[in-house]
Amino acid sequence: MKKLAITGSIGMGKSTVAAMFEKRGIPVFDADAVVRRLQGPGGALVREVERLFPGTTGPEGVDRGALGRMVLGDGEKLARLEALVHPAVHHERTRFILEHQDSPALLFDIPLLFETHGEGQFDSVIVVSAPAAVQEERVLARPGMTAEKFAAIRARQLPDAEKRRRADHVVDTGVSLQETERQVDAILACMGLAAGA
Structure with a gap:
C-alpha cells in the first residue's frame, strides 16, 4: 500500500484536489474533517478543550472562531491545543489505515504536513499550489475572513x-478544473495507480 500525503497552504484548492483522488478510487483521510468531528457536538475533545480554554465551547461543540482568537499568536496556547489534538487525530488515522488495508494507496490530507515535520511518514508528497493572487482572492472570499x-x-x-521545492509532485490549481484533473491523472499514472484503482 502506498501512503500519499497531500498538503498546501490555505486557499490553494487542496480539498478540491483531494476529492479528485477520491473520485478515482483512492480513499482520503481528511485531518481537518476529523478535527471538526472530534470538536463538534458531542465530540471526544470538547470537554478537554473547554477545560484548557474556558469559554470556547457550547451546544455546538467547540466554537472554532473563539478558539482561534484565543490561540492564534500565542505559541504556548497553540502548543497546548496541538498536544491535545494531534494524538487524537493520529488514533483516527490508524483506524482509517486498518479500515482500508486492502487499498493500493491511501491519501492523507494534512494541511500542516511540513510544519509538523510529518512528510517522512509517506511514500510521496503532493503539494497543491496556485499563484499568490489566486490564493488571496479565494481566501478573502471566505465568510468571516479578514486580511x-x-x-x-x-x-x-x-x-x-x-512547499513546492520539497514536493514529490505539484498540482497547480491556478488553471481550469479539467487541467487540474489531468495533473491528478498524470500523478496516478506515474505511481502506477490507474484512475479507479
Missing part, C-alpha cells in the same frame, strides 16, 4: 515556494 486573519494563518505556514 489580518489571513496574514496570521499564512505566517504559521511554510511559504508556498518552499
Whole structure:
C-alpha cells in the first residue's frame, strides 16, 4: 500500500484536489474533517478543550472562531491545543489505515504536513499550489475572513515556494478544473495507480 500525503497552504484548492483522488478510487483521510468531528457536538475533545480554554465551547461543540482568537499568536496556547489534538487525530488515522488495508494507496490530507515535520511518514508528497493572487482572492472570499486573519494563518505556514521545492509532485490549481484533473491523472499514472484503482 502506498501512503500519499497531500498538503498546501490555505486557499490553494487542496480539498478540491483531494476529492479528485477520491473520485478515482483512492480513499482520503481528511485531518481537518476529523478535527471538526472530534470538536463538534458531542465530540471526544470538547470537554478537554473547554477545560484548557474556558469559554470556547457550547451546544455546538467547540466554537472554532473563539478558539482561534484565543490561540492564534500565542505559541504556548497553540502548543497546548496541538498536544491535545494531534494524538487524537493520529488514533483516527490508524483506524482509517486498518479500515482500508486492502487499498493500493491511501491519501492523507494534512494541511500542516511540513510544519509538523510529518512528510517522512509517506511514500510521496503532493503539494497543491496556485499563484499568490489566486490564493488571496479565494481566501478573502471566505465568510468571516479578514486580511489580518489571513496574514496570521499564512505566517504559521511554510511559504508556498518552499512547499513546492520539497514536493514529490505539484498540482497547480491556478488553471481550469479539467487541467487540474489531468495533473491528478498524470500523478496516478506515474505511481502506477490507474484512475479507479
